Amino acid sequence: MHPRALIVDDEAPAREELRFLLEEIGGVQVVGEATNGEEALLLLNSLAYDLVFLDIRMPGLTGLQVAQQLHAAEAPAGSRRPQVIFTTAYPDHAVEAFDLSAADYLVKPFSAERLQRSVQRALAGAEGAASPSAAATAAPAAPGPATPAPQGTQQLVRIPVQRDGRTVLVDGDAIVYAVAARGYASLKLTEDRVLVSFSLNELERRLQGHFFRVHRSYLVNLRYVRELVPDFRGALVLVLNDRQRSRVEVSRRHAPELRRRLGV
Structure with a gap:
């Protein structure tokens, strides 16, 4: 059975676009949509989801507030907390999102390939193991010392x-x-x-x-x-x-x- 996903976004076009991309990459079943944070919490309390795609700036509860409640709540017996993937037009809150153990933070617009990597990372995290792509980005191998800039040149970086x-x-x-x-x-x-x-x-x-x-x-x-x-x-x-x-x-x-x- 495919992992069950909930899409939370106050804008209908954004929900439709995300559903389309998830259908394109396959492997995920969208079984719920919410237009605000309050609806999202009601749905999350009524069904066990594997993935939650969560917008941040919405009327009422923000996506971060929803994630805070999920992060603080105990998972029901025999199940796990859903993996949260933030999908937002604003990059400003990514540090806060990762502090809440978000699986990923996607800044709109994003491609189907980027979404697929995010889903794979989230599902691997749910199983307690990092996916190859996540391991390559979250914990890169430590390289040797950086090569100093040539003497006499002052590059504007x-x-x-x-x-x-x-x-x-x-x-x-x-x-x-x-x-x-x-x-x-x-x-x-x-x-x-x-x-x-x-x-x-x-x-x-x-x-x-x-x-x-x-x-x-x-x-x-x-x-x-x-x-x-x-x-x-x-x-x-x-x-x-x-x-x-x-x-x-x-x-x-x-x-x-x-x-x-x-x-x-």
């Missing part, structure tokens, strides 16, 4: 960020660190946090020079390193010179090269 239908160019020097977020990357800026559609490997290729991969999930701007602190396990933790004094763990594999790069 900016990272495009989508905000309210506009493309904002973020100066690389404003990035304190980047962290992997399931096919995306979250950028910690001096005063903000934003999501970009680049993987951490792609960001590492763009942000060379004074950026260093300290962990398979973290890329750090070495200009913001304030302190190196050993933790109770003997590993290193970086304290960064932003307002929050962010702390980033350094993998044992990368600690010697990091010390060399910092001259300590």
Whole structure:
């Protein structure tokens, strides 16, 4: 039997488009639709769904609020919580979505291929195992140190960020660190946090020079390193010179090269 899916979106064309794409990729049975968060919770309490495709900005309860209730509720005996895939036109809330253990975060418009990868990832997560595509994006193999930019050249590096239908160019020097977020990357800026559609490997290729991969999930701007602190396990933790004094763990594999790069 195919996994059962619920589509939650206040716009009928968006629900129809998502249903069409799911029919195109196959393997999923859409057995319910809701036009707002309250309807979604009623349906979720009446039937065990495997997947929930959840819009964020809706009248009444937002998609994030629905996901919060799902995340807090205990799964019925003999069943599991449905896997949540956010489908939204706004990239701003991805960090919050992944904090709620979302399986994925799709920014409209998305292709059938991207949707298929998302469904595979969600279903693999439901079985307690990462799919190959999820493993490649969520936990990429740690590469060697980034190659420094040639001496004497100062390349202007900016990272495009989508905000309210506009493309904002973020100066690389404003990035304190980047962290992997399931096919995306979250950028910690001096005063903000934003999501970009680049993987951490792609960001590492763009942000060379004074950026260093300290962990398979973290890329750090070495200009913001304030302190190196050993933790109770003997590993290193970086304290960064932003307002929050962010702390980033350094993998044992990368600690010697990091010390060399910092001259300590």
